[in-house]
Amino acid sequence: MRAAVEFIPLKAGRAWAFHVREAPEFPFTWHAHDYYELTVITAGRGRRFVGDHVAPYEPGDVALFGPRLPHTYAATAADGPHEACVAQFPAAWVERLTEGPEFGAVRAMLAQSARGVTGTAPVLAAARRLAELDGARQTVALLDLLTELAEDPSLAPLASTASSRSISTASADALSAVIGHLDTHYAEPLSRNDIAAAVGMSPSSVSRLMRRQMGTTLTEYLTEVRVGAASRALTGTDRPIADIAHACGFANLANFNRRFRRSRHLTPREYRRAFG
Known part of the structure; x- marks a missing residue:
């Protein structure tokens, strides 16, 4: 990396x-x-x-x-x-x-x-x-x-393999730009083209950067950012689950429930009950 x-x-x-x-x-x-x-x-x-x-x-x-x-x-x-x-x-x-x-x-x-x-x-x-x-x-x-x-x-x-590859400031800057945009705008509808345009890269370059540098896809990473934000809202607020799903960028409740359970191995309701 x-x-x-x-x-x-x-x-x-x-x-x-x-x-x-x-x-x-x-x-x-x-x-x-x-x-x-x-x-x-x-x-x-x-x-x-x-x-x-x-x-x-x-x-x-x-x-x-x-x-x-x-x-x-x-x-x-x-x-x-x-x-x-x-x-x-x-x-x-x-x-x-x-x-x-x-x-x-x-x-x-x-x-x-x-x-x-x-x-x-x-x-x-x-x-x-x-x-x-x-x-x-x-x-x-x-x-x-x-x-x-x-x-x-x-x-x-933690990491899957020891990292001793060459160092590139340009790659680090590009990755920081992509991660920063996702962290700031995760609640919005985001496509690969939107993200690429925001950071001045081609869509294929963004995908390749995430795969090579982070070992994951752009969609997988964005989903984890959204699930993380939802997890904090579930344990730190009493907001309805549907409202949290929408506020964290999920298009509908069914999609949110499916992706949240895949990541946390609990439904949103079970997670709130266990950790809220």
Whole structure:
């Protein structure tokens, strides 16, 4: 998958970088860099993109990305405010720190992270604590968090294959334009020709871009965006299901029910009852 290359500067006296990302929204910015990255979502909901994998996220979501693995997070202002704790560290540095036999699980996880990994370990409090520390204590806390994730029995890869293909800023910009248009206009009737015209591409080029870069079709991706918006409305409001279907871009209730069940394995009514 193609992505723009991000350069990560390190502050004086620091071997690795840490920051808390806070924003009203997280725009889709397809990128990769030479560092490992550990991201823990502390506020907001949206979608996580890793290689050819796309999934919704919420507070407590944790993911580790290996060097040069394309990734991004995308979220709208309606589901914010948004916040994430982000640690980025060089391969040589973390491999030296974890070369002892006690860190076998961490080294295995680092190898797996070429595809991106996620788990369900309760790391939210630990991530927030990272923001309160500095220097050696912060580094020890990072190692503790990595160990917690490495020992999580639910640890699982994300992308289908390790992504180490060539980087293209032009492809990243085109993909960002398409995703941005879909995220903004998903509630409207959208055809492939409409989308192509809006981003200045041919219809066949848009389809090819989505298939090659995201591993999915334009229709499948748009449907998932609409289902995601409907899921949030079902759990966060008392609006009638038919109104939600229409507001999220579905032409009729039968089509909405069919596509929602295929994606969530529950009917909209069952989903609201379970998670609302």
